[in-house]
Amino acid sequence: ADDFSGGMEAAIAQEYDAIATIAGDAGLVTYIDRAVDAGIPVATFNSETAAPNKRLFFVGADLYKQGEAAGKAMADAIGGAGKVGVITGFFAVEAHELRRKGFEDYLTANNPDIEIVAQVENSDQGDIAYTQAQDMMTANPDLAGIYVTAGGPFGAAAAVEDAGKTGEVKVISFDFVDETMEYV
Known part of the structure; x- marks a missing residue:
């Protein structure tokens, strides 16, 4: 999760237009929500956390x-x-x-x-x-x-x-x- 959270931090700081990330850990919810709150839409793929978050959509298997x-x-x-x-x-x-x-x-x-x-x-x-x-x-x-x-x-x-x-x-x-x- 640390690698992904660091990447999310950088993307938020650099004001990316959008973020697509794997979200297999509830620890990433804070970063997903912070990005969305900053106006950056977030999509998750491959693995998903069950924790509620503000991501736009998920693509992947159950x-x-x-x-x-x-x-x-x-x-x-x-x-x-x-x-x-x-x-x-x-x-x-x-x-x-x-x-x-x-x-x-x-x-x-x-x-x-x-x-x-x-x-x-x-x-x-x-x-x-x-x-x-x-x-x-x-x-x-x-x-x-x-x-x-x-x-x-x-x-x-x-x-x-x-x-x-x-x-x-x-x-x-x-x-x-x-x-x-x-x-x-």
Whole structure:
């Protein structure tokens, strides 16, 4: 949020004509509202905070429903039962939490035989996701899946591949990023 808030501050100070920003954190609401109050229309895209704000419009998906869809995809991929781990970018980023919560709620409501055995934060870094995926597989040799809510899913996929568990441990993630697409 600090990077985005700094950018918003600069845009307000320089009296931009309009601002388009990602707003996945309630901490940005103050800056969105300040920009609008200064006569600068603000549009948000990709990720949205649930906190009320004065933005003009939002373009993007419902992140909670994305999490639910990921939960269904995981359940289908692992046959409705097994142990799964969750790697999220940041617990403090509302967008990541919506995806994580949608996933968890879907599994709780629809798949009682799926157990979430780990939930960790990787700071959107693939190398951290790699180590976390290794740790999950070591702690749970029968791990069936890993869900990555945000950045770095290629790290988890690489760990699965390096462990010789391709096809055995399923990785569910988002975004068409070159590093991730290598594992699809």
